[in-house]
Amino acid sequence: MGHAHMTRARTPGALAAAAIAALALTACGGGSGEGLDASGRPIGEGGGGGGPAAPTFASLQAQVFTPRCTGCHAGAGAPVGLRLDAGNSYAALVGVASGEVGSLQRVAPGRPDDSYLVHKLEGRAAVGARMPLGGPFLDDATIALVRQWIAAGALNN
Ligand code: HEC
DSSP states (O other), X not given: OHHHHHHHHHHXXXXXXXXXXXXXXXXXXXXXXXXXXXXXXXXXTTTTSOOOOOOOHHHHIIIIXXXXXXXXXXXXXXXXXXXXXXXTHHHHHBTOBOSSSTTXXXXXXXXXXXXXXXXXHHTOOSSSOOSSTTSOOOOHHHHHHHHHHHHTTOOOO
16 A cells, blocks of 8 residues: 555656656757757756756867868968967967957957957958858858857867
């Protein structure tokens, strides 16, 4: 009797846990591996469910800077002295003043709207052209990853 009662009392909790697990699996099923919603925010944010981690600098290096930028931004002749090859990019970006608009940092940790890198990627910089120069430009989802990394503190992770 007592045992049956306890089993019944625990069932709703188990069902809820299963439902949450199913939701989490569905949310992660997009195939991108990044776990982001349409506006670039991590799925599960605010849900208390321990959502997927924010994009890492290493992932941005591999997906964006190395393939899309280092054709120009590498070596001694890198434009505006900005080297974006792995090993030089983080130190050249984070907390470093832009050469074109010296009042702005290339990457201001926690402040994507004040980061000159974002201005250049979105085509609204005060000086020069949109990056990557000549295009094709980064899509909104990829720019959102850069913004998200900066908003999360621009860690060297
Ligand atoms: C085809 C060559 C080329 C490519 C590819 C390119 N850039 Fe540039 N970039 C330049 C040149 C030239 C300048 C300076 C003139 C200008 O701003 O238009 C520049 C300037 C910049 C600046 C301004 C730096 C400062 O200190 O003010 C940033 C930031 C930048 N690029 C980021 C990027 C990023 C990020 C990518 C890759 C997504 C990229 N660029 C790809 C040629 C390139």
